[in-house]
Amino acid sequence: MNTATFQTAPAAASSTPAVHAPERYNLYLDIHKALRSFMCDTLCRVGRLDVYDADEFAATLGQLDSLLTLCQSHIQHENDFLHSAIEARVPAGSARTAGDHEDHFESIAMLRAEAAALAAAVPAERGMRALRLYRHLALFVAENFEHMQIEETVNASTLWAHYSDAELHAIHERILASIAPQEHLLVARWLVPALSPAERAGMFGAMKTQMPPEALLGVLMHVRPHLDASGWTKLARVVGVTLDPAAAPEPVPAP
Ligand SMILES: [Fe+2]
Structure with missing residues:
Protein backbone atom coordinates (compact mmCIF):
# COMPACT_ATOMS: atom_id res chain seq x y z
CA MET A 1 0.00 0.00 0.00
CA ASN A 2 1.48 3.31 -1.10
CA THR A 3 0.03 6.21 0.85
CA ALA A 4 2.67 8.72 -0.27
CA THR A 5 1.22 9.33 -3.70
CA PHE A 6 -2.18 10.42 -4.97
CA GLN A 7 -3.92 8.45 -7.68
CA THR A 8 -5.22 10.69 -10.42
CA ALA A 9 -6.78 10.20 -13.81
CA PRO A 10 -4.42 9.34 -16.69
CA ALA A 11 -2.75 12.42 -18.19
CA ALA A 12 -3.83 11.32 -21.67
CA ALA A 13 -7.51 11.52 -20.78
CA SER A 14 -8.67 14.64 -22.60
CA SER A 15 -11.63 15.05 -20.25
CA THR A 16 -9.46 15.22 -17.14
CA PRO A 17 -10.40 18.51 -15.47
CA ALA A 18 -7.83 21.04 -14.32
CA VAL A 19 -7.66 21.40 -10.55
CA HIS A 20 -9.43 24.76 -10.68
CA ALA A 21 -12.13 23.62 -13.11
CA PRO A 22 -15.38 22.05 -11.95
CA GLU A 23 -15.65 18.34 -12.62
CA ARG A 24 -18.30 16.91 -14.83
CA TYR A 25 -21.04 14.86 -13.19
CA ASN A 26 -19.32 12.20 -11.06
CA LEU A 27 -21.49 9.15 -10.36
CA TYR A 28 -19.24 7.99 -7.56
CA PRO A 181 -36.40 1.87 0.22
CA GLN A 182 -34.59 0.76 3.38
CA GLU A 183 -31.21 1.06 1.66
CA HIS A 184 -32.16 4.53 0.41
CA LEU A 185 -32.90 5.58 4.00
CA LEU A 186 -29.68 4.09 5.33
CA VAL A 187 -27.63 5.86 2.66
CA ALA A 188 -29.45 9.15 3.33
CA ARG A 189 -28.59 8.91 7.04
CA TRP A 190 -24.87 8.85 6.21
CA LEU A 191 -24.88 10.81 2.97
CA VAL A 192 -26.71 13.99 3.96
CA PRO A 193 -24.48 14.84 6.96
CA ALA A 194 -21.41 14.05 4.81
CA LEU A 195 -22.33 16.61 2.12
CA SER A 196 -21.47 20.30 2.08
CA PRO A 197 -24.41 22.70 2.54
CA ALA A 198 -24.31 23.53 -1.18
CA GLU A 199 -24.40 19.83 -2.09
CA ARG A 200 -27.30 19.25 0.33
CA ALA A 201 -29.16 22.18 -1.22
CA GLY A 202 -28.73 20.70 -4.69
CA MET A 203 -29.84 17.25 -3.56
CA PHE A 204 -32.93 18.41 -1.69
CA GLY A 205 -33.79 20.96 -4.35
CA ALA A 206 -34.01 18.13 -6.87
CA MET A 207 -35.92 15.91 -4.43
CA LYS A 208 -38.42 18.72 -3.84
CA THR A 209 -39.40 18.58 -7.50
CA GLN A 210 -39.65 14.77 -7.54
CA MET A 211 -41.26 13.75 -4.22
CA PRO A 212 -44.57 14.43 -2.45
CA PRO A 213 -44.11 16.97 0.39
CA GLU A 214 -44.85 14.40 3.09
CA ALA A 215 -42.24 11.99 1.71
CA LEU A 216 -39.66 14.76 1.55
CA LEU A 217 -40.48 15.74 5.13
CA GLY A 218 -39.99 12.10 6.14
CA VAL A 219 -36.47 12.10 4.70
CA LEU A 220 -35.70 15.41 6.42
CA MET A 221 -36.84 14.07 9.80
CA HIS A 222 -34.79 10.90 9.22
CA VAL A 223 -31.55 12.82 8.70
CA ARG A 224 -32.18 15.75 11.06
CA PRO A 225 -30.81 14.05 14.23
CA HIS A 226 -27.50 13.56 12.45
CA LEU A 227 -26.99 17.18 11.35
CA ASP A 228 -25.53 19.86 13.57
CA ALA A 229 -27.57 23.02 14.23
CA SER A 230 -25.78 25.01 11.53
CA GLY A 231 -26.25 22.34 8.91
CA TRP A 232 -29.91 21.87 9.80
CA THR A 233 -30.61 25.63 9.72
CA LYS A 234 -29.12 25.97 6.22
CA LEU A 235 -30.94 22.89 4.91
CA ALA A 236 -34.28 23.89 6.41
CA ARG A 237 -33.94 27.34 4.84
CA VAL A 238 -33.27 25.86 1.39
CA VAL A 239 -36.12 23.36 1.59
CA GLY A 240 -38.52 25.84 3.15
CA VAL A 241 -39.12 23.95 6.38
CA THR A 242 -39.97 26.18 9.34
CA LEU A 243 -39.22 23.79 12.23
CA ASP A 244 -37.28 25.38 15.06
CA PRO A 245 -33.58 24.47 14.57
CA ALA A 246 -32.99 24.98 18.31
CA ALA A 247 -35.30 22.04 18.93
CA ALA A 248 -33.18 19.68 16.85
CA PRO A 249 -32.37 16.62 18.96
CA GLU A 250 -28.84 15.58 19.78
CA PRO A 251 -27.23 13.24 17.23
CA VAL A 252 -27.96 9.60 17.96
CA PRO A 253 -25.82 6.59 17.09
CA ALA A 254 -27.96 5.20 14.28
CA PRO A 255 -28.36 3.43 11.82
FE1 LIG B 1 -15.94 0.07 -5.96
Missing part, protein backbone atom coordinates in the same frame (compact mmCIF):
# COMPACT_ATOMS: atom_id res chain seq x y z
CA LEU A 29 -18.98 11.13 -5.50
CA ASP A 30 -22.07 11.18 -3.28
CA ILE A 31 -22.26 7.50 -2.39
CA HIS A 32 -18.54 7.46 -1.65
CA LYS A 33 -18.94 10.38 0.76
CA ALA A 34 -21.64 8.36 2.53
CA LEU A 35 -19.46 5.25 2.66
CA ARG A 36 -16.41 7.11 3.95
CA SER A 37 -18.49 8.61 6.76
CA PHE A 38 -20.13 5.29 7.62
CA MET A 39 -16.77 3.48 7.58
CA CYS A 40 -15.01 6.05 9.77
CA ASP A 41 -17.79 6.13 12.34
CA THR A 42 -18.03 2.35 12.52
CA LEU A 43 -14.27 1.89 12.77
CA CYS A 44 -14.10 4.34 15.67
CA ARG A 45 -17.00 2.62 17.44
CA VAL A 46 -15.32 -0.77 17.15
CA GLY A 47 -12.08 0.76 18.41
CA ARG A 48 -13.65 2.19 21.55
CA LEU A 49 -16.07 -0.69 22.16
CA ASP A 50 -16.81 -1.60 25.77
CA VAL A 51 -17.05 -5.36 25.40
CA TYR A 52 -18.70 -5.62 28.83
CA ASP A 53 -21.59 -3.27 27.97
CA ALA A 54 -24.24 -5.53 26.42
CA ASP A 55 -26.23 -2.73 24.77
CA GLU A 56 -23.17 -1.04 23.29
CA PHE A 57 -21.78 -4.42 22.24
CA ALA A 58 -24.95 -5.32 20.33
CA ALA A 59 -25.36 -1.84 18.80
CA THR A 60 -21.77 -1.71 17.56
CA LEU A 61 -21.83 -5.16 16.01
CA GLY A 62 -25.22 -4.28 14.53
CA GLN A 63 -23.78 -1.16 12.93
CA LEU A 64 -20.85 -3.15 11.58
CA ASP A 65 -23.24 -5.69 10.07
CA SER A 66 -25.21 -2.85 8.49
CA LEU A 67 -22.03 -1.32 7.05
CA LEU A 68 -20.84 -4.61 5.57
CA THR A 69 -24.26 -5.26 4.03
CA LEU A 70 -24.22 -1.81 2.43
CA CYS A 71 -20.67 -2.38 1.16
CA GLN A 72 -21.76 -5.63 -0.48
CA SER A 73 -24.74 -3.97 -2.09
CA HIS A 74 -22.61 -1.04 -3.26
CA ILE A 75 -20.09 -3.34 -4.92
CA GLN A 76 -22.91 -5.13 -6.71
CA HIS A 77 -24.39 -1.83 -7.94
CA GLU A 78 -20.99 -0.76 -9.28
CA ASN A 79 -20.45 -4.12 -10.97
CA ASP A 80 -23.92 -4.19 -12.50
CA PHE A 81 -24.20 -0.58 -13.67
CA LEU A 82 -20.83 1.20 -13.76
CA HIS A 83 -18.39 -1.55 -14.66
CA SER A 84 -20.82 -2.84 -17.26
CA ALA A 85 -21.05 0.67 -18.72
CA ILE A 86 -17.26 0.95 -18.86
CA GLU A 87 -16.86 -2.50 -20.39
CA ALA A 88 -19.50 -1.72 -23.04
CA ARG A 89 -17.27 0.99 -24.51
CA VAL A 90 -13.79 0.17 -23.15
CA PRO A 91 -13.23 -3.59 -22.97
CA ALA A 92 -11.22 -4.46 -19.82
CA GLY A 93 -11.55 -0.81 -18.74
CA SER A 94 -12.85 -1.82 -15.32
CA ALA A 95 -10.40 -4.68 -14.74
CA ARG A 96 -8.50 -3.03 -11.90
CA THR A 97 -11.47 -2.05 -9.76
CA ALA A 98 -13.32 -5.26 -10.65
CA GLY A 99 -10.40 -7.17 -9.16
CA ASP A 100 -10.57 -4.97 -6.07
CA HIS A 101 -14.24 -5.84 -5.72
CA GLU A 102 -13.47 -9.56 -5.60
CA ASP A 103 -10.96 -8.87 -2.81
CA HIS A 104 -13.53 -6.75 -0.97
CA PHE A 105 -16.12 -9.54 -1.05
CA GLU A 106 -13.54 -11.84 0.56
CA SER A 107 -12.63 -9.22 3.17
CA ILE A 108 -16.29 -8.68 4.03
CA ALA A 109 -16.76 -12.41 4.59
CA MET A 110 -13.68 -12.48 6.82
CA LEU A 111 -14.90 -9.49 8.85
CA ARG A 112 -18.32 -11.08 9.28
CA ALA A 113 -16.67 -14.26 10.57
CA GLU A 114 -14.54 -12.28 13.03
CA ALA A 115 -17.58 -10.32 14.22
CA ALA A 116 -19.50 -13.56 14.73
CA ALA A 117 -16.60 -15.03 16.69
CA LEU A 118 -16.48 -11.89 18.85
CA ALA A 119 -20.24 -12.06 19.49
CA ALA A 120 -19.93 -15.70 20.57
CA ALA A 121 -16.76 -15.30 22.66
CA VAL A 122 -16.63 -15.66 26.40
CA PRO A 123 -16.07 -12.31 28.19
CA ALA A 124 -12.38 -13.02 28.84
CA GLU A 125 -11.71 -13.34 25.09
CA ARG A 126 -13.78 -10.41 23.88
CA GLY A 127 -11.11 -7.74 24.29
CA MET A 128 -8.57 -9.63 22.22
CA ARG A 129 -11.12 -10.44 19.52
CA ALA A 130 -12.42 -6.86 19.42
CA LEU A 131 -8.89 -5.53 18.89
CA ARG A 132 -8.30 -8.05 16.10
CA LEU A 133 -11.56 -7.04 14.43
CA TYR A 134 -10.69 -3.34 14.79
CA ARG A 135 -7.32 -3.77 13.09
CA HIS A 136 -8.73 -5.80 10.21
CA LEU A 137 -11.62 -3.37 9.75
CA ALA A 138 -9.06 -0.53 9.63
CA LEU A 139 -7.21 -2.31 6.83
CA PHE A 140 -10.50 -2.84 4.97
CA VAL A 141 -11.33 0.87 5.32
CA ALA A 142 -7.84 1.87 4.16
CA GLU A 143 -8.10 -0.36 1.10
CA ASN A 144 -11.54 1.04 0.31
CA PHE A 145 -10.32 4.62 0.59
CA GLU A 146 -7.61 3.97 -2.00
CA HIS A 147 -10.05 2.05 -4.18
CA MET A 148 -12.64 4.83 -4.13
CA GLN A 149 -9.99 7.34 -5.18
CA ILE A 150 -9.26 5.23 -8.27
CA GLU A 151 -12.95 5.03 -9.09
CA GLU A 152 -13.56 8.75 -8.64
CA THR A 153 -10.62 9.68 -10.88
CA VAL A 154 -9.63 6.92 -13.30
CA ASN A 155 -13.02 5.23 -13.73
CA ALA A 156 -14.85 8.57 -13.75
CA SER A 157 -12.53 9.85 -16.49
CA THR A 158 -13.19 6.73 -18.55
CA LEU A 159 -16.93 7.30 -18.19
CA TRP A 160 -16.57 11.00 -19.08
CA ALA A 161 -14.60 10.11 -22.20
CA HIS A 162 -17.29 7.74 -23.49
CA TYR A 163 -20.61 8.95 -22.08
CA SER A 164 -22.44 12.26 -22.04
CA ASP A 165 -23.64 13.71 -18.75
CA ALA A 166 -27.21 12.91 -19.82
CA GLU A 167 -26.24 9.26 -20.24
CA LEU A 168 -24.48 9.24 -16.86
CA HIS A 169 -27.54 10.73 -15.16
CA ALA A 170 -29.66 8.04 -16.82
CA ILE A 171 -27.35 5.34 -15.41
CA HIS A 172 -27.68 6.93 -11.97
CA GLU A 173 -31.48 6.89 -12.24
CA ARG A 174 -31.36 3.17 -13.08
CA ILE A 175 -29.17 2.53 -10.02
CA LEU A 176 -31.57 4.45 -7.77
CA ALA A 177 -34.56 2.56 -9.18
CA SER A 178 -32.89 -0.77 -8.34
CA ILE A 179 -32.36 0.08 -4.64
CA ALA A 180 -34.83 -0.91 -1.91
Whole structure:
Protein backbone atom coordinates (compact mmCIF):
# COMPACT_ATOMS: atom_id res chain seq x y z
CA MET A 1 0.00 0.00 0.00
CA ASN A 2 1.48 3.31 -1.10
CA THR A 3 0.03 6.21 0.85
CA ALA A 4 2.67 8.72 -0.27
CA THR A 5 1.22 9.33 -3.70
CA PHE A 6 -2.18 10.42 -4.97
CA GLN A 7 -3.92 8.45 -7.68
CA THR A 8 -5.22 10.69 -10.42
CA ALA A 9 -6.78 10.20 -13.81
CA PRO A 10 -4.42 9.34 -16.69
CA ALA A 11 -2.75 12.42 -18.19
CA ALA A 12 -3.83 11.32 -21.67
CA ALA A 13 -7.51 11.52 -20.78
CA SER A 14 -8.67 14.64 -22.60
CA SER A 15 -11.63 15.05 -20.25
CA THR A 16 -9.46 15.22 -17.14
CA PRO A 17 -10.40 18.51 -15.47
CA ALA A 18 -7.83 21.04 -14.32
CA VAL A 19 -7.66 21.40 -10.55
CA HIS A 20 -9.43 24.76 -10.68
CA ALA A 21 -12.13 23.62 -13.11
CA PRO A 22 -15.38 22.05 -11.95
CA GLU A 23 -15.65 18.34 -12.62
CA ARG A 24 -18.30 16.91 -14.83
CA TYR A 25 -21.04 14.86 -13.19
CA ASN A 26 -19.32 12.20 -11.06
CA LEU A 27 -21.49 9.15 -10.36
CA TYR A 28 -19.24 7.99 -7.56
CA LEU A 29 -18.98 11.13 -5.50
CA ASP A 30 -22.07 11.18 -3.28
CA ILE A 31 -22.26 7.50 -2.39
CA HIS A 32 -18.54 7.46 -1.65
CA LYS A 33 -18.94 10.38 0.76
CA ALA A 34 -21.64 8.36 2.53
CA LEU A 35 -19.46 5.25 2.66
CA ARG A 36 -16.41 7.11 3.95
CA SER A 37 -18.49 8.61 6.76
CA PHE A 38 -20.13 5.29 7.62
CA MET A 39 -16.77 3.48 7.58
CA CYS A 40 -15.01 6.05 9.77
CA ASP A 41 -17.79 6.13 12.34
CA THR A 42 -18.03 2.35 12.52
CA LEU A 43 -14.27 1.89 12.77
CA CYS A 44 -14.10 4.34 15.67
CA ARG A 45 -17.00 2.62 17.44
CA VAL A 46 -15.32 -0.77 17.15
CA GLY A 47 -12.08 0.76 18.41
CA ARG A 48 -13.65 2.19 21.55
CA LEU A 49 -16.07 -0.69 22.16
CA ASP A 50 -16.81 -1.60 25.77
CA VAL A 51 -17.05 -5.36 25.40
CA TYR A 52 -18.70 -5.62 28.83
CA ASP A 53 -21.59 -3.27 27.97
CA ALA A 54 -24.24 -5.53 26.42
CA ASP A 55 -26.23 -2.73 24.77
CA GLU A 56 -23.17 -1.04 23.29
CA PHE A 57 -21.78 -4.42 22.24
CA ALA A 58 -24.95 -5.32 20.33
CA ALA A 59 -25.36 -1.84 18.80
CA THR A 60 -21.77 -1.71 17.56
CA LEU A 61 -21.83 -5.16 16.01
CA GLY A 62 -25.22 -4.28 14.53
CA GLN A 63 -23.78 -1.16 12.93
CA LEU A 64 -20.85 -3.15 11.58
CA ASP A 65 -23.24 -5.69 10.07
CA SER A 66 -25.21 -2.85 8.49
CA LEU A 67 -22.03 -1.32 7.05
CA LEU A 68 -20.84 -4.61 5.57
CA THR A 69 -24.26 -5.26 4.03
CA LEU A 70 -24.22 -1.81 2.43
CA CYS A 71 -20.67 -2.38 1.16
CA GLN A 72 -21.76 -5.63 -0.48
CA SER A 73 -24.74 -3.97 -2.09
CA HIS A 74 -22.61 -1.04 -3.26
CA ILE A 75 -20.09 -3.34 -4.92
CA GLN A 76 -22.91 -5.13 -6.71
CA HIS A 77 -24.39 -1.83 -7.94
CA GLU A 78 -20.99 -0.76 -9.28
CA ASN A 79 -20.45 -4.12 -10.97
CA ASP A 80 -23.92 -4.19 -12.50
CA PHE A 81 -24.20 -0.58 -13.67
CA LEU A 82 -20.83 1.20 -13.76
CA HIS A 83 -18.39 -1.55 -14.66
CA SER A 84 -20.82 -2.84 -17.26
CA ALA A 85 -21.05 0.67 -18.72
CA ILE A 86 -17.26 0.95 -18.86
CA GLU A 87 -16.86 -2.50 -20.39
CA ALA A 88 -19.50 -1.72 -23.04
CA ARG A 89 -17.27 0.99 -24.51
CA VAL A 90 -13.79 0.17 -23.15
CA PRO A 91 -13.23 -3.59 -22.97
CA ALA A 92 -11.22 -4.46 -19.82
CA GLY A 93 -11.55 -0.81 -18.74
CA SER A 94 -12.85 -1.82 -15.32
CA ALA A 95 -10.40 -4.68 -14.74
CA ARG A 96 -8.50 -3.03 -11.90
CA THR A 97 -11.47 -2.05 -9.76
CA ALA A 98 -13.32 -5.26 -10.65
CA GLY A 99 -10.40 -7.17 -9.16
CA ASP A 100 -10.57 -4.97 -6.07
CA HIS A 101 -14.24 -5.84 -5.72
CA GLU A 102 -13.47 -9.56 -5.60
CA ASP A 103 -10.96 -8.87 -2.81
CA HIS A 104 -13.53 -6.75 -0.97
CA PHE A 105 -16.12 -9.54 -1.05
CA GLU A 106 -13.54 -11.84 0.56
CA SER A 107 -12.63 -9.22 3.17
CA ILE A 108 -16.29 -8.68 4.03
CA ALA A 109 -16.76 -12.41 4.59
CA MET A 110 -13.68 -12.48 6.82
CA LEU A 111 -14.90 -9.49 8.85
CA ARG A 112 -18.32 -11.08 9.28
CA ALA A 113 -16.67 -14.26 10.57
CA GLU A 114 -14.54 -12.28 13.03
CA ALA A 115 -17.58 -10.32 14.22
CA ALA A 116 -19.50 -13.56 14.73
CA ALA A 117 -16.60 -15.03 16.69
CA LEU A 118 -16.48 -11.89 18.85
CA ALA A 119 -20.24 -12.06 19.49
CA ALA A 120 -19.93 -15.70 20.57
CA ALA A 121 -16.76 -15.30 22.66
CA VAL A 122 -16.63 -15.66 26.40
CA PRO A 123 -16.07 -12.31 28.19
CA ALA A 124 -12.38 -13.02 28.84
CA GLU A 125 -11.71 -13.34 25.09
CA ARG A 126 -13.78 -10.41 23.88
CA GLY A 127 -11.11 -7.74 24.29
CA MET A 128 -8.57 -9.63 22.22
CA ARG A 129 -11.12 -10.44 19.52
CA ALA A 130 -12.42 -6.86 19.42
CA LEU A 131 -8.89 -5.53 18.89
CA ARG A 132 -8.30 -8.05 16.10
CA LEU A 133 -11.56 -7.04 14.43
CA TYR A 134 -10.69 -3.34 14.79
CA ARG A 135 -7.32 -3.77 13.09
CA HIS A 136 -8.73 -5.80 10.21
CA LEU A 137 -11.62 -3.37 9.75
CA ALA A 138 -9.06 -0.53 9.63
CA LEU A 139 -7.21 -2.31 6.83
CA PHE A 140 -10.50 -2.84 4.97
CA VAL A 141 -11.33 0.87 5.32
CA ALA A 142 -7.84 1.87 4.16
CA GLU A 143 -8.10 -0.36 1.10
CA ASN A 144 -11.54 1.04 0.31
CA PHE A 145 -10.32 4.62 0.59
CA GLU A 146 -7.61 3.97 -2.00
CA HIS A 147 -10.05 2.05 -4.18
CA MET A 148 -12.64 4.83 -4.13
CA GLN A 149 -9.99 7.34 -5.18
CA ILE A 150 -9.26 5.23 -8.27
CA GLU A 151 -12.95 5.03 -9.09
CA GLU A 152 -13.56 8.75 -8.64
CA THR A 153 -10.62 9.68 -10.88
CA VAL A 154 -9.63 6.92 -13.30
CA ASN A 155 -13.02 5.23 -13.73
CA ALA A 156 -14.85 8.57 -13.75
CA SER A 157 -12.53 9.85 -16.49
CA THR A 158 -13.19 6.73 -18.55
CA LEU A 159 -16.93 7.30 -18.19
CA TRP A 160 -16.57 11.00 -19.08
CA ALA A 161 -14.60 10.11 -22.20
CA HIS A 162 -17.29 7.74 -23.49
CA TYR A 163 -20.61 8.95 -22.08
CA SER A 164 -22.44 12.26 -22.04
CA ASP A 165 -23.64 13.71 -18.75
CA ALA A 166 -27.21 12.91 -19.82
CA GLU A 167 -26.24 9.26 -20.24
CA LEU A 168 -24.48 9.24 -16.86
CA HIS A 169 -27.54 10.73 -15.16
CA ALA A 170 -29.66 8.04 -16.82
CA ILE A 171 -27.35 5.34 -15.41
CA HIS A 172 -27.68 6.93 -11.97
CA GLU A 173 -31.48 6.89 -12.24
CA ARG A 174 -31.36 3.17 -13.08
CA ILE A 175 -29.17 2.53 -10.02
CA LEU A 176 -31.57 4.45 -7.77
CA ALA A 177 -34.56 2.56 -9.18
CA SER A 178 -32.89 -0.77 -8.34
CA ILE A 179 -32.36 0.08 -4.64
CA ALA A 180 -34.83 -0.91 -1.91
CA PRO A 181 -36.40 1.87 0.22
CA GLN A 182 -34.59 0.76 3.38
CA GLU A 183 -31.21 1.06 1.66
CA HIS A 184 -32.16 4.53 0.41
CA LEU A 185 -32.90 5.58 4.00
CA LEU A 186 -29.68 4.09 5.33
CA VAL A 187 -27.63 5.86 2.66
CA ALA A 188 -29.45 9.15 3.33
CA ARG A 189 -28.59 8.91 7.04
CA TRP A 190 -24.87 8.85 6.21
CA LEU A 191 -24.88 10.81 2.97
CA VAL A 192 -26.71 13.99 3.96
CA PRO A 193 -24.48 14.84 6.96
CA ALA A 194 -21.41 14.05 4.81
CA LEU A 195 -22.33 16.61 2.12
CA SER A 196 -21.47 20.30 2.08
CA PRO A 197 -24.41 22.70 2.54
CA ALA A 198 -24.31 23.53 -1.18
CA GLU A 199 -24.40 19.83 -2.09
CA ARG A 200 -27.30 19.25 0.33
CA ALA A 201 -29.16 22.18 -1.22
CA GLY A 202 -28.73 20.70 -4.69
CA MET A 203 -29.84 17.25 -3.56
CA PHE A 204 -32.93 18.41 -1.69
CA GLY A 205 -33.79 20.96 -4.35
CA ALA A 206 -34.01 18.13 -6.87
CA MET A 207 -35.92 15.91 -4.43
CA LYS A 208 -38.42 18.72 -3.84
CA THR A 209 -39.40 18.58 -7.50
CA GLN A 210 -39.65 14.77 -7.54
CA MET A 211 -41.26 13.75 -4.22
CA PRO A 212 -44.57 14.43 -2.45
CA PRO A 213 -44.11 16.97 0.39
CA GLU A 214 -44.85 14.40 3.09
CA ALA A 215 -42.24 11.99 1.71
CA LEU A 216 -39.66 14.76 1.55
CA LEU A 217 -40.48 15.74 5.13
CA GLY A 218 -39.99 12.10 6.14
CA VAL A 219 -36.47 12.10 4.70
CA LEU A 220 -35.70 15.41 6.42
CA MET A 221 -36.84 14.07 9.80
CA HIS A 222 -34.79 10.90 9.22
CA VAL A 223 -31.55 12.82 8.70
CA ARG A 224 -32.18 15.75 11.06
CA PRO A 225 -30.81 14.05 14.23
CA HIS A 226 -27.50 13.56 12.45
CA LEU A 227 -26.99 17.18 11.35
CA ASP A 228 -25.53 19.86 13.57
CA ALA A 229 -27.57 23.02 14.23
CA SER A 230 -25.78 25.01 11.53
CA GLY A 231 -26.25 22.34 8.91
CA TRP A 232 -29.91 21.87 9.80
CA THR A 233 -30.61 25.63 9.72
CA LYS A 234 -29.12 25.97 6.22
CA LEU A 235 -30.94 22.89 4.91
CA ALA A 236 -34.28 23.89 6.41
CA ARG A 237 -33.94 27.34 4.84
CA VAL A 238 -33.27 25.86 1.39
CA VAL A 239 -36.12 23.36 1.59
CA GLY A 240 -38.52 25.84 3.15
CA VAL A 241 -39.12 23.95 6.38
CA THR A 242 -39.97 26.18 9.34
CA LEU A 243 -39.22 23.79 12.23
CA ASP A 244 -37.28 25.38 15.06
CA PRO A 245 -33.58 24.47 14.57
CA ALA A 246 -32.99 24.98 18.31
CA ALA A 247 -35.30 22.04 18.93
CA ALA A 248 -33.18 19.68 16.85
CA PRO A 249 -32.37 16.62 18.96
CA GLU A 250 -28.84 15.58 19.78
CA PRO A 251 -27.23 13.24 17.23
CA VAL A 252 -27.96 9.60 17.96
CA PRO A 253 -25.82 6.59 17.09
CA ALA A 254 -27.96 5.20 14.28
CA PRO A 255 -28.36 3.43 11.82
FE1 LIG B 1 -15.94 0.07 -5.96
